[in-house]
Amino acid sequence: MPVTQIDGHQVHVDGEGFLTEYGEWDEDLARALATNIGIELTDAHWTVIRFLRADYAERGETPTTRRVQVAGGVPVREQFALFPKKPGKKMAYVAGLPKPHGCV
Secondary structure, eight states, rough: OOOEEEETTEEETTTOOOOGGGGGHHHHHHHHHHTTTOOOOHHHHHHHEEEEEHHHHSSSSOHHHHHHHHHHHOOOOHHHHHOOOOHHHHHHHHHHHHOOOOOO
């Protein structure tokens, strides 16, 4: 996997820029990743990001928008408001997780 520099962090990424090493992520990196895609993180964003990270650690796969709604309690409409246009991909990107299955 390629290695890149993001805001002073050296990280492994796939061809689309998603982090491939779970342990390389931290909250400072999340802020930089969010800035890269034009998102300023709020408490509501952090709720989603923390759910994604915990769910991934437990299940070993990136949660889909449907799972974030059902298990995380964040309605899809709110996910679109927080992470416009492609919330599944954007949430995973900022959370330092692989692109969710089913995302084109």
